[in-house]
């Protein structure tokens with residue numbers, strides 16, 4: 001049995017990854033605040049399966065509890081491999097740093113960075129104990145490597161996620177485990193996140209015109225196309241390179 005745990009499956013890229021993995025016969029567990037009824041329905045037409053867990057990733061204790069329950073469920077004798085995909089993310093708050101509130105920063109950093117850290121730790125512990133191979137994917141962004149006016153929180157957490165991911169990969173390498181930890185950059189996609197970005201004021205986000213043009217000029221990729229690239233990488237699990245930065249731009 002092959003399992004994938006994906007955060008943020010209620011819409012966007014996470015929904016597409018879940019759908020395509022199910023079509024490969026993978027048993028998918030989706031984690032988000034909202035359930036995804038169409039994935040449950042779709043599962044009946046595939047050789048895979050879909051199960052939802054409701055969890056607010058902005059809450060560290062809740063995240064640890066839910067992922068411990070999921071890990072207990074997955075790391076068992078009949079399991080061949082477990083995929084953990086950190087896909088859930090938020091670009092908010094979009095504004096200059098002086099306008100951020102403690103509440104918005106707390107939530108942002110938890111969803112984009114602390115939740116991946118907590119859940120990676122929970123799954124690695126189980127993988128190392130059971131010797132079941134684990135492949136962890138962190139969905140990153142080009143914003144990790146460049147500074148953007150109004151996106152200091154997002155650039156900061158994605159940069160942190162990159163360094164966290166490659167550091168954990170280095171540890172797994174030196175510990176000689178069979179676990180692999182990688183980054184995946186999906187580039188720009190037509191999702192709710194892009195809609196939020198486009199509807200920000202120019203005062204809060206100076207590049208807003210550029211992002212409005214992406215939509216007008218049809219430059220945003222659809223999520224199935226992007227998800228397909230990641231699924232192709234993950235299905236060839238033997239050849240996944242621990243610590244690698246995979247970008248959709250290298251393929252499409």
Ligand SMILES: NC(=O)c1ccc[n+]([C@@H]2O[C@H](COP(=O)([O-])OP(=O)(O)OC[C@H]3O[C@@H](n4cnc5c(N)ncnc54)[C@H](OP(=O)(O)O)[C@@H]3O)[C@@H](O)[C@H]2O)c1
Nearest residue numbers: 008010011012013032033034057088089141188189191193
């Ligand atoms: N869209 C782009 O152009 C783009 C570009 C580069 C990188 N990315 C990255 O790609 C990933 C997916 O982005 P997307 O565009 O598909 O985003 P999206 O359409 O906004 O969807 C975000 C997903 O994250 C979940 N999520 C957000 N806050 C959560 C919370 N507190 N607890 C649990 N789940 C939460 C949402 O579920 P609920 O609301 O149901 O909780 C939703 O399923 C993100 O990591 C993003 O940073 C996107």
